[in-house]
Structures are given as structure tokens and as C-alpha cells.
Amino acid sequence: MASVEQHVEQEILKVQAPAPQDGQEISVENPATGEIAGSVPDLGPEAVAEMAARARAAQAQWEAYGFEGRARVLKRAQKWLMDNSERVVATIVSETGKTYEDAQFAEIAYAANAFGFWAKQGPDYLVDEHVKSSQILVKGKKLVLRYRPLGLIGVIGPWNYPLTNSFGDCIPALMAGNSVILKPSEITPLTSLLMAEGMRECGLPDNVLQIATGRGQTGAALIEHVDMIMFTGSTRTGRKVAEEAARRLIPASLELGGKDPMIVLSDADLDRAANFAAYYSMQNAGQTCISIERVYVEEGVYDEFVAKVSDKVRALRVGKPEGPGSVEVGAITFPPQMDTIKDHVTDATEKGAHVVVGGHELPGPGRFYEPTVLVDVDHSMKIMTEETFGPTLPIMKVADADEAVRLANDTPYGLGASVFTRDAQRGEAIARRLEAGAANVNDAMINYTVLELPMGGAKASGLGSRHGAGGIRKYCSQQAIVVTSRLAMKREVHMFPYKRRTSRLLAGLFKLLYGRGRRD
Numbered sequence: 001m002a003s004v005e006q007h008v009e010q011e012i013l014k015v016q017a018p019a020p021q022d023g024q025e026i027s028v029e030n031p032a033t034g035e036i037a038g039s040v041p042d043l044g045p046e047a048v049a050e051m052a053a054r055a056r057a058a059q060a061q062w063e064a065y066g067f068e069g070r071a072r073v074l075k076r077a078q079k080w081l082m083d084n085s086e087r088v089v090a091t092i093v094s095e096t097g098k099t100y101e102d103a104q105f106a107e108i109a110y111a112a113n114a115f116g117f118w119a120k121q122g123p124d125y126l127v128d129e130h131v132k133s134s135q136i137l138v139k140g141k142k143l144v145l146r147y148r149p150l151g152l153i154g155v156i157g158p159w160n161y162p163l164t165n166s167f168g169d170c171i172p173a174l175m176a177g178n179s180v181i182l183k184p185s186e187i188t189p190l191t192s193l194l195m196a197e198g199m200r201e202c203g204l205p206d207n208v209l210q211i212a213t214g215r216g217q218t219g220a221a222l223i224e225h226v227d228m229i230m231f232t233g234s235t236r237t238g239r240k241v242a243e244e245a246a247r248r249l250i251p252a253s254l255e256l257g258g259k260d261p262m263i264v265l266s267d268a269d270l271d272r273a274a275n276f277a278a279y280y281s282m283q284n285a286g287q288t289c290i291s292i293e294r295v296y297v298e299e300g301v302y303d304e305f306v307a308k309v310s311d312k313v314r315a316l317r318v319g320k321p322e323g324p325g326s327v328e329v330g331a332i333t334f335p336p337q338m339d340t341i342k343d344h345v346t347d348a349t350e351k352g353a354h355v356v357v358g359g360h361e362l363p364g365p366g367r368f369y370e371p372t373v374l375v376d377v378d379h380s381m382k383i384m385t386e387e388t389f390g391p392t393l394p395i396m397k398v399a400d401a402d403e404a405v406r407l408a409n410d411t412p413y414g415l416g417a418s419v420f421t422r423d424a425q426r427g428e429a430i431a432r433r434l435e436a437g438a439a440n441v442n443d444a445m446i447n448y449t450v451l452e453l454p455m456g457g458a459k460a461s462g463l464g465s466r467h468g469a470g471g472i473r474k475y476c477s478q479q480a481i482v483v484t485s486r487l488a489m490k491r492e493v494h495m496f497p498y499k500r501r502t503s504r505l506l507a508g509l510f511k512l513l514y515g516r517g518r519r520d
């Protein structure tokens with residue numbers, strides 16, 4: 001079998017990119033080697049406008065496939081992904097520098113599950129709802145709530161999960177009957193191009209899914225043409241996207257940054273808690289929106305917990321991924337992210353934090369940072385309050401659960417959170433006090449895999465959500481349909497001309513309907 005690297009070289013050359021129209025080429029760097037993994041066109045506003053026109057022309061035919069026809073294409077795509085998983089993993093690894101396992105577990109497995117989930121659940125979430133009403137004026141009429149595709153959806157994605165977070169949002173948008181234009185991050189566009197090629201092979205009609213490669217300006221141009229924008233990325237860019245969407249009066253769904261806290265109570269299973277802390281802070285080199293970014297530990301178990309986590313983190317292998325089982329921690333994908341990580345660690349140590357493990361950038365080639373554990377941290381430090389997005393784990397001692405909850409909520413973000421305690425009931429009660437879109441008890445990040453549950457941020461972590469019924473209905477407009485049968489009266493009772501007797505009768509009827517009962 002060919003190695004991952006051989007796959008990359010062979011397959012990336014095969015990826016079909018749109019022809020450059022307005023701009024220059026963008027080189028895609030492999031962050032684990034510094035080599036160029038491919039190049040894509042930097043599309044400008046004209047090219048995006050043309051794509052949008054083609055997408056609109058193609059949408060009606062796709063909508064006419066119906067749930068069954070669209071589900072068939074998604075199910076084929078699920079099998080295509082499995083048949084081509086090594087090729088897709090190789091492409092993801094080549095542009096992110098993440099490990100084979102990070103690509104396999106958190107990208108391929110997610111997308112494969114998502115294809116099947118939306119193919120099966122999409123129709124249930126979007127089927128016409130026949131509504132019953134207590135409103136007397138509509139007795140005997142047919143009342144329907146219908147979900148209609150919005151038309152053209154723009155998806156703008158980040159660089160940390162080119163399959164899960166960029167392409168993943170296209171799946172429900174397509175299942176709902178929309179055309180989609182995806183603008184992947186300029187850092188990681190190759191996976192999206194490969195997936196679009198796969199979708200064509202699976203029978204998706206031309207122009208129903210197009211990839212607008214380019215930089216921020218390409219994303220901004222896309223917002224000008226779509227009926228709804230699904231954005232995943234930083235809170236800073238998310239605000240700009242929301243402003244542009246507001247100007248155009250189109251809906252926007254925003255999945256933004258996070259600073260997820262983990263709380264460890266003194267009765268927790270410390271081995272489980274330590275494994276979760278080490279894994280979910282370092283997985284994907286910490287470049288996950290719902291990574292564990294900070295930990296609060298009750299003082300009675302603090303030293304033991306720090307020792308357990310430090311041992312586990314010290315044992316991690318970091319470096320260039322060479323296929324399955326080669327390293328645990330891969331590269332820092334986005335060059336400026338390295339500056340943020342170093343800045344946060346330096347800021348913390350200057351303010352009194354101590355590095356227990358790691359704490360340095362590793363020499364190249366490639367961009368790597370040592371898996372790092374810090375103690376003696378507090379909320380004067382950036383590493384406890386700003387999104388670091390790297391392989392760092394600051395651990396803070398707290399007096400009790402109340403202090404932990406207060407500090408966990410002391411952030412503008414509110415994406416995910418976790419609580420570890422042997423008392424599951426108490427854990428749930430604490431989870432309910434956390435200002436986060438998702439809270440896991442004795443677990444972390446697992447909520448993301450549950451596509452039946454909504455995934456979205458509180459506070460500055462976002463607006464709207466992906467997954468669950470809302471995760472596909474947001475790509476539709478709602479239409480209320482009222483059908484009166486032809487056996488209806490020629491004139492309804494409340495109509496002109498107004499007559500004293502009828503008005504009195506109606507007033508009495510309203511009193512009968514709404515005026516009875518206690519007034520307390």
C-alpha cells in the first residue's frame with residue numbers, strides 16, 4: 001500500500017480546482033514539512049458572482065430530486081468517502097499537518113456519519129408538519145408548516161477541520177435542497193476541492209456544490225450573493241460576517257471561538273479526568289474550537305491531578321505525521337497561531353505561572369510546539385482568558401465548586417465545558433450553571449458527535465447552531481400554508497358588513513373562550 005505521503009503527491013495533483021479568473025494563485029503549505037502541498041486560485045468578486053449565477057440555475061433541478069433522490073446521492077457519498085478515506089486523510093494531513101488519527105477520527109468518521117445522518121434524518125426534520133390549532137376561525141381548515149430550501153447557501157470555513165467544519169456544513173444544506181458555495185480557508189482548500197470532486201462522482205449535478213477558493217475577500221464577496229451564510233471561524237471575523245449579513249438582511253449562523261473550561265471536583269475519578277484533560281487539550285494539537293483550554297481543580301486533589309496529567313502529556317510524541325500511530329501531536333497549521341501560543345505562554349510565565357511540561361516551539365522543518373502544561377495560573381493571564389488554540393493546558397487550583405463555576409463563566413466565550421465528579425447528579429447540576437452551548441459530565445467534546453443534539457455557542461461563541469433539527473431547518477424558510485376546502489361558506493362570520501347582533505355574538509363567544517377561569 002502506498003504511504004500517506006505518496007498519496008498526497010499523487011492525489012493532490014488530481015484535485016480539480018476552478019480556473020483562476022480574477023486573482024493570483026495561493027500556495028498551500030504543508031505545515032509539518034514546510035513544503036508546498038498544492039496551489040489554488042484566489043478568486044475575486046467577478047468569479048464568485050459567476051459561480052452564484054450557475055448555482056442558482058442548478059438549484060431547482062436539485063430541489064426537484066426530492067428527499068429520496070438527494071438522500072441517495074448523500075448515501076453514495078458516504079460510501080465514496082469510505083472507499084477513498086486514505087486519499088482524503090492524506091489530503092487533510094498534507095494541508096493541516098495534523099496526525100493521521102486526528103484526520104481519521106475527527107474528520108473522516110464525522111463526515112461519514114453526517115452523510116448517513118442527514119440522508120436519514122433530513123426528511124424527518126423537514127417533512128411537512130400538519131398543525132392543529134385551537135383557533136376557532138380555522139376549524140376544519142388544513143394547516144401546514146412547510147420547510148422550503150432558501151436557494152443558495154454560502155458556507156465559509158476555518159483551517160482547523162477542513163472536512164468537518166468546512167465541508168460538513170454543506171451536507172445538511174444540500175440535503176435541504178439548496179445549492180451551496182463553500183469558501184474554505186485559504187490555508188486548507190484542498191480537502192474541499194477533493195470532496196466536491198467526490199460529490200460529482202456520486203451524482204451531484206454540476207454547480208450544485210462549488211468551491212470558491214480564495215482569501216477573506218473571497219468570503220466577503222460570497223456573502224453578497226447568497227441567501228444565507230453559515231460561518232465557522234474566529235469571533236473577530238464572525239462579527240464582520242454578521243454585520244454584512246445584517247446589511248443584506250440574510251440569516252447568518254455563526255460558530256465561533258471558544259475557551260472551554262474543565263472542572264475537576266475532589267470526588268472525581270482522577271485517572272479518567274487526567275486522560276480526558278491530556279487528550280482533549282492536545283488532540284489536533286489543541287486546534288479545536290471545543291478543546292479543553294483551561295482546567296479548575298479542587299485543592300484536595302490538585303497535586304495528584306497535575307502529576308497524572310503531566311506524566312501523560314510528557315509521554316506524547318510530537319512531530320511530522322508519518323501515517324497511523326506515528327505521533328500524537330501534529331503541526332501548528334496556521335503560521336500566526338504559533339505567535340499567539342508563544343505570546344500566551346510568555347505572558348503567563350511573566351505573571352508567575354510555571355511550566356511543568358513543554359513550553360517551547362520545536363525547531364523546523366515544519367511548525368511544532370511542545371505539548372505544554374502550566375500551573376500557578378490565574379485570570380490575569382491571557383492563557384486563562386483568551387483563545388490559545390494550541391497544545392497548552394493551564395491548570396488552576398480552586399477552593400470549591402462554586403469558585404470553579406464562577407471562573408469557568410468568567411469569559412466572553414461559551415462554546416463547551418466539562419465537569420468531572422463521581423456524583424453524576426451533582427455534575428449535571430453544575431453543568432446547568434455553566435454558560436456554554438454544550439456541557440459534558442465526566443466526558444468532553446463528545447456532544448459534537450451526537451448529531452441529534454444542537455451544537456452552538458453561547459455568548460461570543462456564536463449565533464445559531466449546527467446539528468439537530470435546527471441544523472437543517474436553518475437552511476430553509478418556513479412557509480405557513482392554510483387550505484380551506486371548497487365546501488366553505490361564501491362569507492365568513494367576521495366579515496363586512498359589521499352587524500350589531502353578530503358583533504355581540506362574537507364578543508360573547510370570545511368571553512366564553514378566553515374569559516372563564518380564575519384570576520390570580
Ligand code: NDP
Nearest residue numbers: 158159184185186215216219220233234237255256257289
Ligand atoms: P478566521 O475567522 O480567520 O477565518 C474563517 C474563514 O473566514 C476563513 O475561510 C477566512 O478566509 C474567512 N474570512 C476572513 N475574513 C473574512 C471576511 N471579511 N468575510 C468573510 N470571510 C472571511 O478563522 P480561522 O480560519 O483562523 O479559524 C479558527 C477559528 O475558528 C478559531 O477561533 C476557532 O475557535 C473557530 N472555530 C469554531 C468552531 C465552532 O464550531 N464553533 C469550529 C472550528 C473552529 P481565509 O482563511 O482565507 O482568510
